[in-house]
Amino acid sequence: MTVDRRWQLSLRVVALTYLGALLFVPVGLIFYRTFEHGFAAVWESITTPAAIHAFQLTLEVTIIAVPLNTLFGIVMAIALARGRWRGKGLVNAFIDLPFAVSPIVIGLSLVLVYGVHGWFGGALANAGIQVIFSVPGIVLATIFVSLPFVVREVTPVLKEIGDDQEQAAATLGAGAWTTFRRVTLPAIRWGVAYGVVLSVARCIGEFGAVSVVSGKISGETDTLTLLVDKRFSNFDLAGAYAASALLALIALVTLLAMTTMNRRREEGDT
Amino acid sequence: MISVTGLTKRFGDYVALDDVSLEVPDGSLTALLGPSGSGKSTLLRIIGGLESPDAGRVVIRGEDQTSVAPQRRGIGFVFQHYAAFKHMTVRDNVAFGLTVRKRPKDEVAAKVDELLEIVGLAGYQKRYPSQLSGGQRQRMALARALAVEPKVLLLDEPFGALDAKVRADLREWLRKLHEEVNVTTLLVTHDQEEAMAIADQIAVMDHSRIEQVGTPRELYDRPQTPFVMRFLGPVTRLGETLVRPHDIALSLDARPGSFEAQVARVVHLGFEVRAELVLGDGEEIEVQLPRGEADELELGVGDIVHVRSTALPSALRVPAASAPSAAEPDALSA
Numbered sequence: 078m079t080v081d082r083r084w085q086l087s088l089r090v091v092a093l094t095y096l097g098a099l100l101f102v103p104v105g106l107i108f109y110r111t112f113e114h115g116f117a118a119v120w121e122s123i124t125t126p127a128a129i130h131a132f133q134l135t136l137e138v139t140i141i142a143v144p145l146n147t148l149f150g151i152v153m154a155i156a157l158a159r160g161r162w163r164g165k166g167l168v169n170a171f172i173d174l175p176f177a178v179s180p181i182v183i184g185l186s187l188v189l190v191y192g193v194h195g196w197f198g199g200a201l202a203n204a205g206i207q208v209i210f211s212v213p214g215i216v217l218a219t220i221f222v223s224l225p226f227v228v229r230e231v232t233p234v235l236k237e238i239g240d241d242q243e244q245a246a247a248t249l250g251a252g253a254w255t256t257f258r259r260v261t262l263p264a265i266r267w268g269v270a271y272g273v274v275l276s277v278a279r280c281i282g283e284f285g286a287v288s289v290v291s292g293k294i295s296g297e298t299d300t301l302t303l304l305v306d307k308r309f310s311n312f313d314l315a316g317a318y319a320a321s322a323l324l325a326l327i328a329l330v331t332l333l334a335m336t337t338m339n340r341r342r343e344e345g346d347t
Numbered sequence: 348m349i350s351v352t353g354l355t356k357r358f359g360d361y362v363a364l365d366d367v368s369l370e371v372p373d374g375s376l377t378a379l380l381g382p383s384g385s386g387k388s389t390l391l392r393i394i395g396g397l398e399s400p401d402a403g404r405v406v407i408r409g410e411d412q413t414s415v416a417p418q419r420r421g422i423g424f425v426f427q428h429y430a431a432f433k434h435m436t437v438r439d440n441v442a443f444g445l446t447v448r449k450r451p452k453d454e455v456a457a458k459v460d461e462l463l464e465i466v467g468l469a470g471y472q473k474r475y476p477s478q479l480s481g482g483q484r485q486r487m488a489l490a491r492a493l494a495v496e497p498k499v500l501l502l503d504e505p506f507g508a509l510d511a512k513v514r515a516d517l518r519e520w521l522r523k524l525h526e527e528v529n530v531t532t533l534l535v536t537h538d539q540e541e542a543m544a545i546a547d548q549i550a551v552m553d554h555s556r557i558e559q560v561g562t563p564r565e566l567y568d569r570p571q572t573p574f575v576m577r578f579l580g581p582v583t584r585l586g587e588t589l590v591r592p593h594d595i596a597l598s599l600d601a602r603p604g605s606f607e608a609q610v611a612r613v614v615h616l617g618f619e620v621r622a623e624l625v626l627g628d629g630e631e632i633e634v635q636l637p638r639g640e641a642d643e644l645e646l647g648v649g650d651i652v653h654v655r656s657t658a659l660p661s662a663l664r665v666p667a668a669s670a671p672s673a674a675e676p677d678a679l680s681a
Contacts, residue, residue: 242432245424248492250419252418
């Protein structure tokens, strides 16, 4: 099919304008505004104790949430792609719940369950564990919102490679664990890596759900996104831009990693 | 020897195997031949332990293996689509079974080199499967299966994904390899020519059952059912008998038991001639005859000739009821 040359051109212009107005210009402006008054001011703004703590907390939450979701994601993907069990369709649909439901609803539901007046909240509080308005709540919220990525990346890869290789490994004497480690995992590694990168991006960038459960205590339960929000609300625009630039930078690195991995993935596993 | 008795397997409502029994003699190359959906792959996979039967027993070399995991059956399995470990080199693929068994490194290396030599892939150790042709991948898969010195070798349509030329070459090659390695081999195929060319024994399957077991010659000359006769080669119907097109004699005068027919088409295929004739009752038949004979008769379209069967007296008599299935060439071309 050939598209009229003028059509082709105008489609390109529309697409680029759309992307430019909504993406490139705003993100570019953030960087411009951030460095408008020189690098020293930015450095000062992102090295305040509150900022450093927010950065550390974000990292900490990511380091807990991503491996857990990766493990869960691989196990779940294998169960979905290989298993024959009752309720598979239902579970498969529920995996996408965190994508479908607004993060703020997820945050509120966590408060309902784990809050001091929630289902387990009271019991946990008696045991000396505070979930809501504390780090465990942030971790829970982050795990919840980033749950589907690895499952959704790995399941189609598993389906595509089929179970021939796994059966061949079995006939050659390999047990379930050896087969997983030496055959299945290497075959899905780029799918897993891609899912992990997407999860990391989501964990670092999550705002809605975390905002509800965090309590936003400076130097305690503020993540990077919450810090940006707080500075913005307090008319500390320069500070908000600096923290945003840091987030955007992390996102760009993630994007770069994703692009490289996607290429590796599409080139096939060799 | 592989011996299976009374194997039955259902997938939901579908009966894939219906009370199947078969014996594969030690050191033989036996082919499971049948159209797709006849249950031959299911039978092979049950023998390999990749499926479990609903009823029946699998005995390999005198040991009941019915509920033994595939890992401990001592089998080698080759898949239609190679099932190569794509992220491993040829060497690592072939070495897989040995490294799983934690054999010493130098022993593994020596064994791998030896096997690659046998399958004609010496020097390909460091390649990846994606750098091999289909035929080479399947030979690698065979080396991989043979590396663990299996008691029996199970091949599921091993040449099914290859083009005709490579397929014919590999077929010959597998026959020679079998004579060299001499491991009891069971091969699934839907290609009757392939089965006839390499097997000592053929088990013909249809509709989840084994129709007949025998040497290629027995099956070709003395098929016990119309299905087996049709599946093993071209057939044509002469009165109430099924005969091979080359078992029909033509003459210009009437002979005892002959039918009158009119020549509809004559095709010269090199050394032989194929003639399409129409019998008095409108039934079309096909006759194959040597070129010399055809020349002597001076066959021409529209000529009236007399045809009679020269097949052994044991030729199949087909009851009129089974006539509708007379044209069933799909299984052959599949």
